[in-house]
Amino acid sequence: MRPAANQEASSNGDGEQGGLGVVRIASVAALGGLLFGYDSAVINGAVSAVQSHFQADATSLGFAVASALLGAAAGALLAGRLADRMGRLAVMRIAAVLFLVSAIGTGFAPSLSVLVLFRIVGGFGVGMAAVISPAYIAEIAPSRVRGRLGALQQLAIVSGIFISLLVDFIIAEMAGGSGEPFWFGLEAWRWMFLAMAVPAILYGALSLSIPESPRFLIAKHRVSEAKAILTKLVGAANIDAKVERIRETMEREKAPSWRDLKSPNGRIARVVWIGLGLAVFQQFIGINVIFYYSNVLWVAVGFDESQAFVITIISATINIVTTLIAIATIDRFGRKPLLIIGSIAMTVTLTTMSVIFGTAPVVNGSPVLEGAQGPMALIAANLFVVAFGMSWGPVVWVLLSEMFPNRMRAAGLSLATGALWVSNWIITITFPGLKDLSLALAYGFYALCALLSLFFVVKFIEETKGKELEDVQG
Template identity: 75%
Template sequence: MSEHGPVSDQESIYDDTDEGKGVVRIAVVAALGGFLFGYDSAVINGAVSAVEDEFNAASAALGFAVASALLGAAAGAMIAGRIADRLGRLAVMKIAAVLFLLSAIVTGLAPNLSILVLGRIIGGVGVGMASVIAPAYIAEIAPARIRGRLASLQQLAIVTGIFISLLIDFLLARAAGGSGETLGAGLEAWRWMFLAMAVPAVIYGALAFSIPESPRFLIAAHRIADAKVILSKLLGPTRIDAKIEKIRLSMERETKPSWADLRTPAGKVATIVWVGLALSVFQQFVGINVIFYYSNILWEAVGFDEEQAFTITVISATINVLTTLIAIATVDKFGRKPLLIIGSIGMTVTLATMAYIFGTANVVDGSPVLEGAEGPIALVAANLFVVAFGMSWGPVVWVLLGEMFPNRMRAAALGLAAAAQWVANWLITVSFPSLRDISLSLAYGLYAAFALLSLLFVLKFIEETKGKQLEDMRG
């Protein structure tokens, strides 16, 4: 028996049946959107220096080019919920796959910085849509007792996509003798970094045709017979009619889904929506994506050469993958809130350490130079920061966003929260080059302050959702 009541018959069969294995396969396919999300987000890292040289970009223009995908992601997240409620969850996945493919081609063959930015925005829309639909879909098809583990597959896919993109960047740059050097077909290595995304985009789109529609969407669309068939395959035939009726009652409405669902009867935005927005903003304001978007030029700025910087970045991405596995193994055992608390403490300490190291380092030509033990300490702190984030705020925020909202508002609220996350990501990403020019210590000091505030926020506002049925969530 769980702390929230007895586990249903449908849930108890999960681990031992072919139907249960089917749930895992379906969740893995849905999470592939996260792989493209991670790949598209991080691929720019290895190309930043070459793009800067190729198009003679100033710091502000470079920052915008890197962050432009995030503007598209905010837009994609905003529209994903409405498309998912009108056309279905699978339609969003297929549209996202097409956008990823277009982005790979446009960015890889861009003749100037403006076209590169356009390609990044197209890919960003796909990223935003994938960031909404994967956690929503997985939450809607997963039994409550292992929902956290399956929802964490989204973050595992994201960090795997980040790792693969950075590894491909490293291998292509090494093969060409530099990211700006010609590698094949008359194209520079950095262009192949973008073009390589076409392969997983096609795979994701094809696999989206192999999984069933969300039964909760089907029930909302009054396609009860179709929903019954899918739920029977996913959870077994026991008490399916009762389960469908409970879902139907939680989603019953006289109007079509809209932004009005985010409000209370009194007309105010529901508290749970504000909590979701704050979770999304804090996840980005700790500066995690500075590590994955700018780590190469960051480490080069403090004295490492390009190959060393690539190696450090790949190591950080590997650590990110491994620590996400920790979250998958523990999120349904220890709960969401304890992991967030531990992560906030770890991030605060490690970011403050980096701020101190950069703040006390000798400055040469306007940049800090790490000497003696300063370099290893900064590297250890940066990677421990990745550990703290990877086992907590990285996956757990996506788990919570997929499950914390009531059925009637899930897609819309998740879309709004994801859009806020991308706007926050954009603010951090576009501001870093300028902050770097002022002081790396200032940048990491700000991120440390937000990590501390995230701890206070979790302690006061986050409620545990472990083991709760989606139909029991209240706005």
């Protein structure tokens, strides 16, 4: 018989059998989010140089920026089925390879069409990683810390954004501009893309060091393997009962498919529609405009390229800090309260930006911020990032990983993430045209979406704090 202290360590989650071991495993899985963030933001520093190099018009530029999102949507829709058939780890490794191929292809792209093609390839991998990381973390995390561990996905995303922007800034500064020659005669913007190979290799290599999801193993009738992993993660107490409970919720007569998203009455389950709503609202409030186009935006309203880079990096840093706040509070306050607070704050800050841009004088078709308008716009933009970072950023990923029953988790998360990427694509590809038409209109639309998200949360979102995944009903 083990000493009592060891039994307590196992059940409470200390040491490798719990806390530190689960955190390490979840952190590796969350690196998929780092690919997401890195790929999303790398275009920010390169966009002006890409436009100049390939002589792209606004429509072509918007498509080049948003092209990765099309691949991400497709990758997300496929990831759930692959994960249910091949396993969670296999999907992580496929995503890492696709991301590596994208880094090389975009870095050496001879034309805009080739760059778009490899952006789509990378997006496909990122979409797969964006689905599998939160699903895997939810399936290995104890319920008492699942919110904090699930929020690691968003922390990885914002860290990827920050690292990407910082690397872009360093390369541009060393080269003397994003369009200037750098190492081996390649332009700086090409090295920005080539640098993506580093996180891709890191993600793929570290995925070899973590175990398969025990819920996937039980679904594949590999119960002894699942039991061994669960014992290391949550301890040996009542392990047989836990395995049996999981087995009952994973039991199915047919192979996993999109049909799993239907309720017994044959209609799409209500939770699926709610998941789609969460995904769409997270993007329609316009957060990625800040990180995809912020350099272009701040240059357009009077800042130079170097100042715009610094402003963007500051915003990314704020995003990381506020995500850490969400990680610290999500299991204490719950998911729904954080979403409500975030929706209110985003509505106020986006409305403020809309008013500022709407009242600024227009010179050569662009608003010019004079006097206090510049600082006010910067403060409003960064407070918007704060509001998103402590609420809709991390909480949506946590909810999407928790809210679906076991039998439909991979498929439900896959569909919702696909909708998220499509929404991201819509917002990204429309912003250049909206910017040229009216920044006030663009931010006014995002403010309206933030307001609508508040009513959506109040009416439809149910709290999942502290619930076991097996207690979640469709």
